Amino acid sequence: MSIPNLTPIYLDNNATTRCAPEAVAAMLPYFTEQFGNPSSMHSFGAKVGHAVKAARGSLQKLLGAEYDSEIVYTAGGTEADNTAILSALKANPERREIIITMVEHHAVLHLCDQLEKDGYTIHKLKVDGIGRLDLDEYAKLLSDKVAVVSVMWANNETGTFFPVEQMAQMANAAGVLFHTDAVQAVGKIPLNLANSAIDMLSMSGHKLHGPKGIGALYLRRGARFRPLLRGGGQERGRRAGTENVPAIIGMGVAAELALEHMEQENTYVRALRDKLQAGILAAVPHAFVTGDARNRLPNTLNVAFEYVEGEAILMLLNKQGIAASSGSACTSGSLEPSHVMRAMGIPYTAAHGTIRFSLSRENTEAEIDRVIAVTPAIIAQLRKLSPYWGENGPVTDPEKAFAPTYA
């Protein structure tokens, strides 16, 4: 093998993004001369307070919210998700049911697993083979026993969209609060929350080229709310704790940049993603796209490579300087392949070999060409080792030809 060109190629932007240099530059003064506490009366605080308000305005624009006071800063998407769901339960103590989906992010899923142990009833909406919900099932579950519905806007593994605006209207009509975890969608698709029935929305700074450790909860004016953290009166008493000012400023700049590049995301990035998909599927047999290929984030491609395992693929990609992620059990140290793949009924031998490529506006066509060039050899190399693989393809009836004793 020739020595590969090792300039790294980062295709794991659904995990995190590079903080935009403009955002970093804007943050720096807030670590040094602009150190004031925005709550303070003096001018040190006042200047910082104005900057925090300006950043709030940038988020308002990105989300298409009616008022800037509908934005509550949090320490990230996970805190926003937890705040939204726990607030709804606290505000509606007589309602003991929650509706989510089988494929939510762990920030929602694991919270609800815990709430189930505490006696709440959790309804998890099923998905079909390409990750779509059955809205009839959803409609039947909506009742005055439900405290909150929490459904992600776009799936982090496959990029598949859920019809959250429609689902919010249905919840609204039934008198149920609606929250969406939009961590993957914000900054990638145009949003107009002012014209939606969505009550609460979670977002995160570092998924859109902002800093880590900062996020926000959109809270529709008038939606009933109970804070998670109480203390000082920050965020109008809705999230106590001195503001993470530098991160807020950075996320504000990142939001402006995201709005500027929104079109590019849906043309340039989408074209690169489509090229990557076509290139890989043309060159690698027994590989398929998971999720709803016609209705997903423009930057996300999730491919299942049958009969090989994801972590092994990632290690070989990494050796070529390519960063991606996998739904295999091994990469997480958990027992099972991704809950998203299982919910879609992807067979184990394929689910373990799912690789997520998530792009950003910083990727180039040359990078995509390189990934397309090296991937087929990597898959072939691992298939050579696989007991499910014969000379030139899968062994006849792979599940029967190799049926190990499982422990």
Place this chain on the structure above:
Amino acid sequence: MWDYSETVKEHFYNPRNAGALPEANAIGEVGSISCGDALRLMLKVDPANETILDASFQTFGCGSAIASSSALTEIIKGKTLEQALDVSNQDIADFLGGLPPEKMHCSVMGREALQSAIANYRGEVWSDDHEEGALICKCFAVDAVMIEDTIRANNLCSVEQVTNYTKAGGGCSSCHEGIEEILAKVLAERGEDFKAAPPPEKKVPGKMTTLERIRKIEQVIEKARPNLQRDHGDIELVDVDGKTIYVAMKGACSGCQMEAATLGGVQAQMIEALGELVKLVPVKPTVKLAPNTLA
């Protein structure tokens, strides 16, 4: 990314003995539920002296599963079946310069494939004697099934007991919530409620006679032994010199990557039992003198 040793990476990037072995006369096929990994081990055994002439593997699995398979084939080639059966999963991990706790089951899968292949050669049917569950204690690589079975078998009712029997929870203690959950579940089955133990009392160090103190030290060592023996290791008291307690780590414990953690666990129990700060120092096992053959 996992913190794999250079040897693991090397065996993953350049696996030895990969691929089918058409002349194989011993084949083992096993899988590990916990990773979805699966391995087919093929051996060519010389029927005359039961020596493994050649070995190869095919593996569906992660980097450490492939590396463990590769290591296993390297270790067993040239061995007799009897010698090969002595290869423990720790031997495979050691050969690779250690594996992360979450990945130890890859080495277990290697050992099971070997047992399965040898059973296949002898016309026997190999059945697995253990089941793997979710990893609870990451310090000592103990899974939920192991903890649950141990609680059941020994009627345990506290986290401390679980730690004493399985080592789980004896390190950083962040898995205590998980252990309490398993305890609560098993206790509920026997119709009892799980009650968190009161915080350990601060013991005022009482004066012990030298004899009492040595006996106490021996008790702690004896208590630790069954757990280590289960992993094919052992610990032996060698000497006590003031606050320094010399012990010998034996069998699989000797040179094990977890030796420091194991010693740390025993030392913590020793400090608690004696009510004073002591240090456990490993020394070479005592040399058993061969029967005097000199005339």
